[in-house]
Amino acid sequence: MKISLDGKWKFREVGQNEYYEASVPGCVQLDLINLGKLPDPFYATNEVLFYDLEEKDFEYVKEFDVDNVDFQVKKLVFEGIDTVSEIYLNDHYLGKTDNMFLKYEFDVSLALKKGKNILKVVLHSPIKEAERLKSIYQSSYSYPQRSWIRKSQYSYGWDWGPRILQIGIWKSVYLELHNGLEIQDKFVKVESISDELAIVRVFAKINCFEKPSEVEIEVFDGSFSMKIFPEVYKSKEGYFIDERIEIENPKLWWPNGYGEPSLYEFKITAKSSNEFQERKVTTGLRTVRIIKEKDEYGESFIFEINGQKIFAKGANWIPADSILPRLKEDDYKELIKMAKDASMNMLRVWGGGIYEYDWFYDECDKNGIMVWQDFMFACSIYPDEFDFFVENFKEEAEYQIKRLRNHPCIVLWCGNNENNWGFVDWWHISDPEFLGNRIYKKVLPEILAKLDPTRPYHISSPYGGDHPNSEKAGDKHTWDIWAGWKDYIYYKHDNARFVSEFGFQAAAHLDTMKKYIPLKDQTIFSKTLRMHEKQEEGLERLIRYMAGSVGLPKDFDSFVYLSQFVQKEAIKTAVEHYRKNKFRTAGALYWQLNDCWPVISWSSIDYLKRRKALYYESKRLFAKFLPVVEYEDGKLKVYVVSDDLKTKQGKLSITIWNFDGQKLYEKDLAVEIPKNSVIEVFSEKVENLNILKGEWLYIPKHVETAVIGDKIDRGLLESIVFVSLFVDEVEYENYFVFEKPINLELKPCQFEYRIEDDHIIIKPKTPAICLIIEADKDVEDNFIFARPEKEYKIRLNDAKVNRVCDLVELVIR
Ligand code: BMA
Numbered sequence: 001m002k003i004s005l006d007g008k009w010k011f012r013e014v015g016q017n018e019y020y021e022a023s024v025p026g027c028v029q030l031d032l033i034n035l036g037k038l039p040d041p042f043y044a045t046n047e048v049l050f051y052d053l054e055e056k057d058f059e060y061v062k063e064f065d066v067d068n069v070d071f072q073v074k075k076l077v078f079e080g081i082d083t084v085s086e087i088y089l090n091d092h093y094l095g096k097t098d099n100m101f102l103k104y105e106f107d108v109s110l111a112l113k114k115g116k117n118i119l120k121v122v123l124h125s126p127i128k129e130a131e132r133l134k135s136i137y138q139s140s141y142s143y144p145q146r147s148w149i150r151k152s153q154y155s156y157g158w159d160w161g162p163r164i165l166q167i168g169i170w171k172s173v174y175l176e177l178h179n180g181l182e183i184q185d186k187f188v189k190v191e192s193i194s195d196e197l198a199i200v201r202v203f204a205k206i207n208c209f210e211k212p213s214e215v216e217i218e219v220f221d222g223s224f225s226m227k228i229f230p231e232v233y234k235s236k237e238g239y240f241i242d243e244r245i246e247i248e249n250p251k252l253w254w255p256n257g258y259g260e261p262s263l264y265e266f267k268i269t270a271k272s273s274n275e276f277q278e279r280k281v282t283t284g285l286r287t288v289r290i291i292k293e294k295d296e297y298g299e300s301f302i303f304e305i306n307g308q309k310i311f312a313k314g315a316n317w318i319p320a321d322s323i324l325p326r327l328k329e330d331d332y333k334e335l336i337k338m339a340k341d342a343s344m345n346m347l348r349v350w351g352g353g354i355y356e357y358d359w360f361y362d363e364c365d366k367n368g369i370m371v372w373q374d375f376m377f378a379c380s381i382y383p384d385e386f387d388f389f390v391e392n393f394k395e396e397a398e399y400q401i402k403r404l405r406n407h408p409c410i411v412l413w414c415g416n417n418e419n420n421w422g423f424v425d426w427w428h429i430s431d432p433e434f435l436g437n438r439i440y441k442k443v444l445p446e447i448l449a450k451l452d453p454t455r456p457y458h459i460s461s462p463y464g465g466d467h468p469n470s471e472k473a474g475d476k477h478t479w480d481i482w483a484g485w486k487d488y489i490y491y492k493h494d495n496a497r498f499v500s501e502f503g504f505q506a507a508a509h510l511d512t513m514k515k516y517i518p519l520k521d522q523t524i525f526s527k528t529l530r531m532h533e534k535q536e537e538g539l540e541r542l543i544r545y546m547a548g549s550v551g552l553p554k555d556f557d558s559f560v561y562l563s564q565f566v567q568k569e570a571i572k573t574a575v576e577h578y579r580k581n582k583f584r585t586a587g588a589l590y591w592q593l594n595d596c597w598p599v600i601s602w603s604s605i606d607y608l609k610r611r612k613a614l615y616y617e618s619k620r621l622f623a624k625f626l627p628v629v630e631y632e633d634g635k636l637k638v639y640v641v642s643d644d645l646k647t648k649q650g651k652l653s654i655t656i657w658n659f660d661g662q663k664l665y666e667k668d669l670a671v672e673i674p675k676n677s678v679i680e681v682f683s684e685k686v687e688n689l690n691i692l693k694g695e696w697l698y699i700p701k702h703v704e705t706a707v708i709g710d711k712i713d714r715g716l717l718e719s720i721v722f723v724s725l726f727v728d729e730v731e732y733e734n735y736f737v738f739e740k741p742i743n744l745e746l747k748p749c750q751f752e753y754r755i756e757d758d759h760i761i762i763k764p765k766t767p768a769i770c771l772i773i774e775a776d777k778d779v780e781d782n783f784i785f786a787r788p789e790k791e792y793k794i795r796l797n798d799a800k801v802n803r804v805c806d807l808v809e810l811v812i813r
Contacts, residue, residue: 014057027168080171099150160601181275182207198250253284261368284408298472302586312587314344336363343622351417352378364409377416385434415440420460477501488570503591503602506567509610551811558810564613613783629736638682661766770807775799
């Protein structure tokens, strides 16, 4: 029997008399907001009002009744406590907690009473606890405060996140009362797969005071089911099953874009003389490995699923709120669906956040989104020279691996975020024995070998080769662009084997910005805006890249739009290059998919799940087929990248226009697109394209980025290339200009539009690099490039259109 203790609790600050109403799951911050004692931390500069809570302790109390305590096993279970606490039931001390990522179970046989019970959780300040640990465990290394506590690292403030040190009972609490029968540690392990047969092993521990009388496994795939009666074995630890099951003609789990992510349900039931228990595992049948083979560039890093090489397309995932208990299943459903709709097939759960809620992995399973799962360590050194820290982490790892290992979506375990890179380049300690390495290099491989040998393990992200951030092997974080101030054109020089991070900032959706930044502060350098941009020199970079790409904005709204345009152009440059480089580069995960509050950041979806220009672009960039236009050695070239596992026939049309709307060149061609690769389908000297005017203009350039030198033919600056590829009746489009927009001879687009049955229909007479539909809700597509002759029909999703404008008109000229 399970008795939920969620819902209404009461709480007070330790030392105060009065109790207030609280909610569990929840946290102090959320309770204080709900009571009206603190305002919305995300509005204006309210974040600072929350800093005072950091050093305080709080006490949470729940009174509850239990009718029947006549059970052999009585457990109190906390799915998650953030973080440092002591727990008392009816004044019996049950124990303490010090790890947000652990589930805690306490035996309450002695403390639980029939009738009224009082449960008390005393939560301590994580800051004070870190100081206490620091003074006990003297070290010659100066570990940052956050490294001592197993708590989500981003809550201490990050370069996209506020400092909100959440404390509270952040997950469910319940009593488990029964007579000893418990199915635990379920593991459905795929041993081998062929077209005809999948062999899986179903493992579970069955706690029981006697040999369970009947154990059954039922396998169900939605249409067929089969029953197996496994043998029950006994070991020192108790009873268990370990059954080999053959599944004929298996339906495999495929990543988004490669097939269905088919799922199977394994229902395990067990009976004892007086109890019955049923536990389900929903999983998918697939194999995964990383192809690491020496080649002319170093060593490959290619995900292979069910024997097929997969180019990983997607983004990095951060927690979707700085106040975690606000997140609900629907938030995950929406965000993961958005990732799928943007043609992504992989998300990386970054190590500074949390091991996500079950909802996240369930949705990734269902939507074919592969998950790169970091363990929760980020950008720091950690005190693993001390056994207490390692023992604590071991429990965390064992719990999380067992919790997550049945999810087919997870394709990789990764030790941490950037710590091994940090050892070398930031802290200059090379490859230490401790400081985290004991965990990444010894503890984790050992635990994984025991609990989940089915997936690859990667020591850190980035890692591989002779330098942790090498482009010869392993994965790489490409940050010389943006963080290192380099121009985004330099993405084209990056030959990383797998780019697990690269990114570019932009403002949130205009409506989100306006909701959280008071009207008087809606200026580019207001203090409030600067608080909603957490990176040091973040706004400075935003302005630098804007100035270098498109020019400066006329007003605040234009600033928001231009920032989003530049972000999208930068990531477009990167993804086109990385995909064109497949499989020398075998993955491109941009930093970052989502936000945890309203902020100027690298995200493509903002905190309110509104789409930034990059989100719309992602759909095109990550589509199964991507036509890419390049200007190389005086030639205009078109490449087609295919992620299809079959060779396909397509039709490509190329048109070139000037900004007055004159068509300069047109070509249609049939193309054969070989499977899962890249092909050049068009190459023509620019002289033959009716573009050149024989009139020179001058553009200052850095030699290395120079595409065609400092002098440039005016015609190149006055024209735009559109490509449209049809495969299986789906259109894949792209556009190309010969220079950054700021250097082009752009003219405002002439277009007409009308609204018809929840659609906007835009008819451009002259070309545009970016038309913006400003509406009160997100529409189907936006920030579109527009080719004359084409009618753009875009679903409005009931949105009301405010205006449609050409980006060019938002720039000071
Ligand atoms: C990376 C990440 C994050 C960070 C991001 C943006 O290196 O791992 O720690 O937020 O860059 O700077």
